Amino acid sequence: MLETEPDLSVFSQIDFTNGAVAAVSGGSDSTALLLLLKDHLDRTAPATKLLAVTIDHGLRPGSAAEAQAVARLCAERGIAHRTLVWSGRKPSTGLPAAAREARYRLLAEAAQAEGIGLILTGHTADDQAETVLMRRVRGYGAREEGRGLAGMAPATLYDWRIWIARPLLGTRRAALRDVLRRANVGWAEDPTNEDEAFERPRIRAALADSNNAQRVEDAVALAARAAVEREQLGHRAAALIRGFASSPADGLIRLDPGFATAGDEPAAVYALRILLATVGGAAFLPDKARSEALLDRLRAAPFCATLSRTVVDARRAGIFLRRETRNLPPAAPAVDNALWDGRRRIKLGDESGALLIAPLGAARAAKLATAEDGTPPSLVRAALAAEPVLWRASEYLGECPGPAQDSPVLPRTAVCPVVAPFARFLPSFDLAPAGTVAALIGAPLLPAPPFSGHTAG
Numbered sequence: 001m002l003e004t005e006p007d008l009s010v011f012s013q014i015d016f017t018n019g020a021v022a023a024v025s026g027g028s029d030s031t032a033l034l035l036l037l038k039d040h041l042d043r044t045a046p047a048t049k050l051l052a053v054t055i056d057h058g059l060r061p062g063s064a065a066e067a068q069a070v071a072r073l074c075a076e077r078g079i080a081h082r083t084l085v086w087s088g089r090k091p092s093t094g095l096p097a098a099a100r101e102a103r104y105r106l107l108a109e110a111a112q113a114e115g116i117g118l119i120l121t122g123h124t125a126d127d128q129a130e131t132v133l134m135r136r137v138r139g140y141g142a143r144e145e146g147r148g149l150a151g152m153a154p155a156t157l158y159d160w161r162i163w164i165a166r167p168l169l170g171t172r173r174a175a176l177r178d179v180l181r182r183a184n185v186g187w188a189e190d191p192t193n194e195d196e197a198f199e200r201p202r203i204r205a206a207l208a209d210s211n212n213a214q215r216v217e218d219a220v221a222l223a224a225r226a227a228v229e230r231e232q233l234g235h236r237a238a239a240l241i242r243g244f245a246s247s248p249a250d251g252l253i254r255l256d257p258g259f260a261t262a263g264d265e266p267a268a269v270y271a272l273r274i275l276l277a278t279v280g281g282a283a284f285l286p287d288k289a290r291s292e293a294l295l296d297r298l299r300a301a302p303f304c305a306t307l308s309r310t311v312v313d314a315r316r317a318g319i320f321l322r323r324e325t326r327n328l329p330p331a332a333p334a335v336d337n338a339l340w341d342g343r344r345r346i347k348l349g350d351e352s353g354a355l356l357i358a359p360l361g362a363a364r365a366a367k368l369a370t371a372e373d374g375t376p377p378s379l380v381r382a383a384l385a386a387e388p389v390l391w392r393a394s395e396y397l398g399e400c401p402g403p404a405q406d407s408p409v410l411p412r413t414a415v416c417p418v419v420a421p422f423a424r425f426l427p428s429f430d431l432a433p434a435g436t437v438a439a440l441i442g443a444p445l446l447p448a449p450p451f452s453g454h455t456a457g
């Protein structure tokens with residue numbers, strides 16, 4: 001049963017040691033979140049740092065006034081509040097996605113500026129039901145074996161550094177509005193939530209129509225079942241990666257040939273998809289059907305194929321994955337903290353001066369020593385050729401240096417691997433494979449999840 005009264009015990013499962021940012025739009029759900037959270041913290045941990053943040057996207061005439069209303073409410077309740085304005089360029093297509101991207105970026109910046117490691121949003125059971133029903137309409141279920149039907153995760157790691165928790169996912173919007181009415185607190189209605197030109201408002205209206213409670217309940221139950229399946233699949237994929245994968249050189253992953261015949265085909269396909277996306281630097285997992293076909297062919301080595309910008313080279317010595325050399329980024333100025341080729345984070349630290357980042361290239365890779373563990377040297381060199389290196393701009397001689405030698409200026413630690421499909425958003429469902437792949441490729445450790453009972457495994 002979904003809660004008709006907000007279930008406050010969910011707040012007790014969250015670790016507030018490093019404070020919290022409450023993302024408050026001024027709508028009913030996030031305003032109720034703020035009041036419930038403040039109440040919980042006042043009772044259990046009054047010294048907790050709490051900051052309410054409103055993003056003014058500047059997309060509607062009333063947005064600044066809505067932010068001011070949240071600021072007033074916060075002032076009345078003794079809650080610190082900041083309004084951040086999205087001042088960047090607004091794209092003409094994909095506006096909702098760009099606004100969401102900017103919103104999370106600004107929320108994360110506000111949290112980090114205060115040393116806070118957690119953001120809370122007011123997503124509700126109604127939002128969850130809408131998400132799941134939209135995905136079902138789009139056929140996610142059949143294509144993804146329920147992966148997408150898990151809906152929104154109770155927690156998502158943003159940018160591999162800050163957790164976003166959604167404590168109200170089990171609570172109905174109506175219950176939250178009752179809380180506000182009882183407290184005599186108003187809220188803003190966002191007209192885009194009613195605009196049936198968009199898919200979500202259409203589904204929202206359909207849910208509000210009739211049998212509302214049962215349909216929402218069914219959709220949330222479906223999401224809960226799919227979430228359990230997805231987590232279990234992730235644990236099995238992680239176990240396969242731990243058992244069969246190694247990294248003999250930067251940018252090169254070796255799978256023991258037994259991987260393809262280990263017996264748990266769905267887990268092997270999932271592991272393969274995550275590894276392919278990671279090696280290729282893709283934000284999305286490759287197509288499931290194509291990955292299944294690839295796994296099939298891995299059983300009959302030798303062969304070589306490319307999927308998700310990753311060369312899969314199956315030999316007697318093992319199955320080797322490396323970034324294809326096609327379409328690597330050309331030499332460009334290195335920007336601290338930027339993502340290079342979707343798979344490496346640039347960490348310049350104190351290094352100053354104009355630096356270029358470029359692939360090492362085949363000519364320079366050919367001169368390097370190779371692994372001594374029996375890995376074919378040609379594969380090590382091919383992988384290293386696609387690895388990024390930094391140069392002083394004035395000293396870089398281009399992709400093929402010729403007889404004159406140039407040399408990279410920084411240790412390789414200045415360019416850090418990332419688990420590409422989860423680098424931006426890591427839903428807590430996928431913690432196990434993400435943590436395992438991070439350990440495999442030497443990506444930074446995952447920060448501890450905010451809910452008790454979760455481990456990165």
Ligand SMILES: Nc1ncnc2c1ncn2[C@@H]1O[C@H](COP(=O)(O)OP(=O)(O)OP(=O)(O)O)[C@@H](O)[C@H]1O
Pocket residue numbers: 022023024025026027028029030031053054055056057103120121122123127190193
């Ligand atoms: N402009 C914003 N400023 C701060 N947080 C926001 C903003 N827009 C959305 N959020 C956060 O994301 C959550 C989900 O966003 P969504 O757009 O579904 O909600 P909403 O309809 O704008 O507002 P609410 O959830 O408060 O009713 C919100 O509950 C809130 O925590």
